[in-house]
Structures are given as C-alpha cells and as structure tokens.
Amino acid sequence: MGKRLEGDGRGGVEQDLLRHDCSIGEILKQRGVSRRDFLRFCSAMTAAMALPASFAPRVAQALDQVKRPTLVWLEMQSCTGDTEALLRSANPTVAEIVLEILSVDYHETIMAAAGHQAEGALDKAIADFKGNYICVIEGSISTKDGGIYGTTGGKTHLERARQVCGGALATIAVGTCAAYGGIAAASPNPTGAVGVMEAVPGTTVINLPGCPVNADNLTATIVHYLVFGKIPALDSHGRPLFAYGKRIHDNCERRPHFDAGQYVEQWGDDGHRKGFCLYKMGCKGPATFHNCPSQRYNEKTSWPIAAGHPCAGCSEPHFWDTMSPMYKRLPNVPGFGIEQTADKIGLGLVVGAGAAFAVHGALNALRRDKEPNEDTREG
Numbered sequence: 001m002g003k004r005l006e007g008d009g010r011g012g013v014e015q016d017l018l019r020h021d022c023s024i025g026e027i028l029k030q031r032g033v034s035r036r037d038f039l040r041f042c043s044a045m046t047a048a049m050a051l052p053a054s055f056a057p058r059v060a061q062a063l064d065q066v067k068r069p070t071l072v073w074l075e076m077q078s079c080t081g082d083t084e085a086l087l088r089s090a091n092p093t094v095a096e097i098v099l100e101i102l103s104v105d106y107h108e109t110i111m112a113a114a115g116h117q118a119e120g121a122l123d124k125a126i127a128d129f130k131g132n133y134i135c136v137i138e139g140s141i142s143t144k145d146g147g148i149y150g151t152t153g154g155k156t157h158l159e160r161a162r163q164v165c166g167g168a169l170a171t172i173a174v175g176t177c178a179a180y181g182g183i184a185a186a187s188p189n190p191t192g193a194v195g196v197m198e199a200v201p202g203t204t205v206i207n208l209p210g211c212p213v214n215a216d217n218l219t220a221t222i223v224h225y226l227v228f229g230k231i232p233a234l235d236s237h238g239r240p241l242f243a244y245g246k247r248i249h250d251n252c253e254r255r256p257h258f259d260a261g262q263y264v265e266q267w268g269d270d271g272h273r274k275g276f277c278l279y280k281m282g283c284k285g286p287a288t289f290h291n292c293p294s295q296r297y298n299e300k301t302s303w304p305i306a307a308g309h310p311c312a313g314c315s316e317p318h319f320w321d322t323m324s325p326m327y328k329r330l331p332n333v334p335g336f337g338i339e340q341t342a343d344k345i346g347l348g349l350v351v352g353a354g355a356a357f358a359v360h361g362a363l364n365a366l367r368r369d370k371e372p373n374e375d376t377r378e379g
Contacts, residue, residue, distance in 0.1 A: 039060055143158055280329050
C-alpha cells in the first residue's frame with residue numbers, strides 16, 4: 001500500500017511511514033472520522049467478539065492509544081472470495097480497514113504495484129517489521145512435488161508461507177481453504193493442498209474458516225489482539241471461540257420449527273415459503289460451529305439459511321468430503337443424547353402444543369446432561 005500512496009496528495013511513502021507511529025485514534029481524527037462513528041465501530045467490534053456491551057469503552061480506549069499494525073496478505077490457491085468479502089465489508093468499510101485500522105503493506109489484489117515492485121514491497125515489509133507484522137493468508141497451500149503447483153514471483157506458495165509466517169507476530173488463515181485446504185484438498189487432492197497450520201507447523205496460526213470468511217470476524221480478531229495484547233481463545237481447530245464457539249443449529253432462527261417437527265420437504269413447498277427448518281434438505285447446521293446467525297453477511301442483512309438455503313458446513317474441517325452430498329440430510333442430530341431422527345421427533349410433537357413444550361424442555365435438559373460443557377469440548 002506504500003507504493004499506492006505515492007502522488008496521492010497525502011505525503012507519499014514518507015507520510016505513510018509516519019502514520020505507522022500514530023495511534024489508531026490519532027489517524028481516525030486526522031481522517032475526519034467522528035467520535036460517534038468511532039464509538040459505533042467499537043460497539044460493533046465488541047459485539048463481534050461476543051463481549052458484553054460494557055466492554056465497548058475499553059475497546060475505544062485501547063484503540064485510541066494502540067499503534068496501527070502492519071499487515072501483509074498472501075494469495076495462495078484460492079478463488080479470491082475472501083478478498084471480495086473484505087472489499088464488500090460494511091462495518092468497518094474496506095477504506096477504514098486499509099487506511100485507518102491496518103497498514104496493509106502488501107496485498108496482490110488491491111495494491112497498485114506489480115511484478116518486482118510488489119515483491120520488493122513484501123520483502124521490505126517483512127524485513128522492517130520482523131516479529132511485529134500480521135500475516136493473512138487466503139487459499140490452500142500446495143505441498144505435492146515440493147509445492148510446484150502454486151507459485152508467485154518465482155517462489156512456491158510453500159516457500160513463501162514459510163518465509164513470511166516465520167517472521168510474523170501471528171498468521172491468520174482466512175477462509176476454509178487457508179484453514180483446512182478447502183475444496184482444493186477434497187479427494188483426490190491432486191496438488192497435495194493443505195491448510196496453513198499443516199504447511200507451516202510451529203507457527204502461531206488463527207483459523208477463520210468459512211466460504212468466504214466473514215470480514216467482521218477478521219477485524220474482530222485483530223481488534224482483540226490490539227485491545228488485549230493476545231490472540232483470542234481458540235478451539236481445538238484453531239478457531240476463535242467468540243466466532244466459532246456455538247453451533248449454528250442452536251442459534252438458528254428456524255430452530256423453533258425443528259423443535260416443532262416442521263420441515264421443508266421439497267424446494268418451493270409451503271413449508272419453504274413459511275421458513276420451516278431445512279434439516280431434511282441437507283442443512284448441516286447441527287454439526288457446524290460458526291456465528292453466521294448473529295453476524296450474517298451483506299451488512300448483516302442475511303445469511304444462507306435466512307435466504308432459504310441449507311448450511312453447507314463450510315467452516316468445518318474437510319467439509320467438502322465429510323458434509324457431502326450437499327442436499328442430503330445428516331443421518332441423525334448430534335447433541336440430543338438419544339438416537340432420534342427428525343421424523344421421529346416431528347411425529348412425537350404432533351400431539352399438541354403442550355406436549356411440544358414438554359418435549360422441548362426434556363430434550364434441552366437431556367442435551368445439557370449428555371453434552372460436555374463448552375470449555376471441555378474445545379479443550
């Protein structure tokens with residue numbers, strides 16, 4: 001991004017280097033961002049991190065003082081969907097992310113430089129800020145035949161990842177491909193595609209799976225580090241608990257229909273139009289952990305299930321193999337502690353509203369008894 005600032009009327013590269021030493025609060029003030037908008041952003045990030053609203057002033061105070069972090073963004077085997085999600089983020093906007101919150105010193109898709117200039121910008125960033133920059137990786141990493149199936153600037157993606165991640169403060173794998181290998185790693189996996197954690201063992205990697213990543217979760221992860229001075233608590237798959245600590249099924253707006261035995265039986269039927277549960281149409285929400293129901297996409301307006309499409313389980317490891325066929329339902333619902341299918345649950349609930357409430361309460365109690373608590377599950 002330093003190259004992009006040349007000749008833009010704001011002091012060029014020299015001014016950009018000075019902005020590395022400014023706090024985020026100072027930069028926002030210079031850019032004319034109102035205090036109200038700043039506090040609104042802090043409240044949104046507090047909610048995204050699943051913190052109580054009372055933490056918003058602490059977030060604002062920390063961002064007022066903390067220095068803007070340097071970030072480099074690497075593209076590997078990907079469709080660039082996570083970058084597209086970033087560019088269309090609304091809270092904050094991509095302009096706020098690039099110009100204010102982060103110092104994006106390298107991103108092939110959005111930087112003006114190309115070729116040797118671009119590679120020079122990357123080399124300079126990782127040398128000047130060694131041990132203090134954040135690396136974001138999008139896409140899986142090829143490992144077969146030495147990683148030759150994915151190269152940039154004459155280096156394999158495997159070489160590049162080891163070079164850049166090795167000197168990073170932390171690495172964030174955005175999207176399911178970077179986290180677990182994604183579709184590229186699906187059987188038979190001809191390029192030997194893997195996620196960042198497997199390709200560069202021993203480094204600090206935070207996985208933000210999803211197809212694509214929710215830009216709010218990316219920003220919240222970085223804000224968490226800036227505010228608390230450490231990475232957020234992670235689950236056993238390296239995912240932040242604030243974003244991946246709860247099942248989609250347990251927070252889904254269609255969950256009452258599941259409990260009532262009301263399901264979409266075929267696309268476009270009366271149940272589909274009324275917003276009934278999509279479990280029978282292949283919804284993987286009962287086996288998927290993500291905050292899609294609360295964070296949503298497109299300025300928080302919607303998400304797949306709200307739009308009438310079942311969850312594909314894209315934030316889970318190897319979902320393309322383990323969650324397919326996409327429109328075939330799960331054999332049973334995990335977490336109930338009894339081998340009940342959706343058909344049997346629905347049949348048992350048709351006896352009336354009173355019985356429905358009783359069964360719902362009994363199932364919830366049984367679930368609490370059978371399921372380990374969240375801390376134990378996430379290890």
